[in-house]
Amino acid sequence: MRDGGLGLNGSAAAVIGAGQGIGRATALLLASAGARVALVDEVEDRARAVAREVAECGVAAVPLAADVTDARAAERAIARADAELGGLAIVINIVGAASWAPLLEMDEATWQRDFRVNLEHHWYVARAAAARWRSADVTGSLTVVASVSGVFAAPRHGAYGAAKAGLLSLVRTMAEEWWPSVRVNAVVPGMVRTPRIEALWQRGEIARPADDMLGRMAEPEDIAGAAVFLSSPLARRITGQALVVDGGTSTRFPYTLS
Numbered sequence: 001m002r003d004g005g006l007g008l009n010g011s012a013a014a015v016i017g018a019g020q021g022i023g024r025a026t027a028l029l030l031a032s033a034g035a036r037v038a039l040v041d042e043v044e045d046r047a048r049a050v051a052r053e054v055a056e057c058g059v060a061a062v063p064l065a066a067d068v069t070d071a072r073a074a075e076r077a078i079a080r081a082d083a084e085l086g087g088l089a090i091v092i093n094i095v096g097a098a099s100w101a102p103l104l105e106m107d108e109a110t111w112q113r114d115f116r117v118n119l120e121h122h123w124y125v126a127r128a129a130a131a132r133w134r135s136a137d138v139t140g141s142l143t144v145v146a147s148v149s150g151v152f153a154a155p156r157h158g159a160y161g162a163a164k165a166g167l168l169s170l171v172r173t174m175a176e177e178w179w180p181s182v183r184v185n186a187v188v189p190g191m192v193r194t195p196r197i198e199a200l201w202q203r204g205e206i207a208r209p210a211d212d213m214l215g216r217m218a219e220p221e222d223i224a225g226a227a228v229f230l231s232s233p234l235a236r237r238i239t240g241q242a243l244v245v246d247g248g249t250s251t252r253f254p255y256t257l258s
Contacts, residue, residue, distance in 0.1 A: 007233035009034030012085035014078065016068055016125055017094035019046025021194035022145060022227075024053075025220035026092055029228045031057035035090070038062040038081035060085065068095060069116050074124035082132055090231045091129045092143045093122055097196065098160035100205055106159060114159035119166045126174055126184070134181045141231045144171060145223065146186040148246050156206075168242055175240030183239040185230040190246030192218045212247025 003009040013030050017023040019041030027037050031054040039054065041047040044065035054061035062084045066077035082088045096118045099110045126142055133140035147164040154161025168186055175184040191197065191209050200206045211217060226245045229235055244250060 004033050005234075006033045006228065008090075008228075008231075011035045011089045012038075012081075012087055013090035013092065013231065014038040014040060014081040014085075014088055014129075015092050015094065016040045016077070017042075017096075018050050019043055020050075021094070021196065022189075022192060022220045022223045023094040024050050025224035026094065026227050027054055028057070029221070029224045030090075030092075030231075031059050031061070033228065033232075034059060036060040036062075036085050038064055038077075038085055038088075040064045040066050040068065040077045040081065042067045068093075068125055069121045071124045074121060075128040078125065078128035078132065087136075087138070088129065088132070088140065089138075090141050090143075091125065092145075092227050092231055093125050094145050094227075095121060096145060096147070096160075096164070098149070098157040100156050100200075102156055103158045111159045115163045115166075118160055118163035119170070122167055122170060126170075130174070130178050130182045134178065137181075139181055139183075141183045141235075142174070142185075143227050143230045144184075144186050145227065146171070146188045146242065148188055148190050148244065148250060151188065151242075151244075151250070171242065172240045179239060183235070185235070185238060185240070186242045187223055187226045187230065188242045188244045188246070189218060189223045190249050192220060192223055194220055212249045213251070214247040216247070218245065218247060 013035045015027045018027045018039035036059050039047045039051050047063035051061040051063035066073045068074040146167050149161040150164025171186045201208050
């Protein structure tokens with residue numbers, strides 16, 4: 001089995017939100033490096049479809065349907081992935097989605113939904129994985145996908161930005177409380193060309209951004225590469241960190257001087 005130098009051959013990984021976009025790309029990259037993968041998605045058909053693609057890489061693929069915004073469902077998904085793969089070493093949680101509205105037009109239900117979908121469930125998943133690793137006295141790696149919207153202002157998606165900012169804080173706290181058993185890191189993307197974002201463009205709900213400093217918009221595979229790296233032994237000395245993957249956009253000087 002090709003490993004690509006990542007040291008993942010034979011490892012067991014769970015990808016949460018594996019059914020499309022960044023999750024699908026992450027699952028396929030793990031499989032190409034020889035990892036066995038549990039594919040957790042709210043939609044069972046999506047999980048099964050990606051599981052078939054993963055299996056074509058010659059590794060075990062376990063599709064699991066679960067709504068991880070429910071604490072008990074998240075715990076069951078991690079328990080099943082752990083049992084069916086013979087011990088998880090890696091969990092990568094992709095799940096998240098933004099609601100779009102100015103803050104003064106956002107209702108309480110939308111605010112609460114965005115926190116549930118972008119922050120609360122990360123604790124449910126992480127808690128379930130970390131408790132297993134620590135009780136079994138083994139090490140594990142947890143990687144989450146945050147957003148530059150949690151670093152900067154998030155106009156017209158303020159609840160999402162606030163939740164992602166909370167997620168970045170949670171990553172640092174989990175890394176501090178759970179070391180050395182669990183490494184915890186975040187990938188922090190800018191805008192990524194996913195099916196959900198493409199649909200928003202087509203409906204005119206958001207404008208397509210200009211290309212970044214590298215001359216194009218990020219693809220799901222770009223974020224998957226960062227997540228898999230942080231989950232691999234190559235990153236064994238990295239924990240509590242946020243790796244920004246935005247094509248250099250956040251490095252730009254914000255003022256015009258000429």
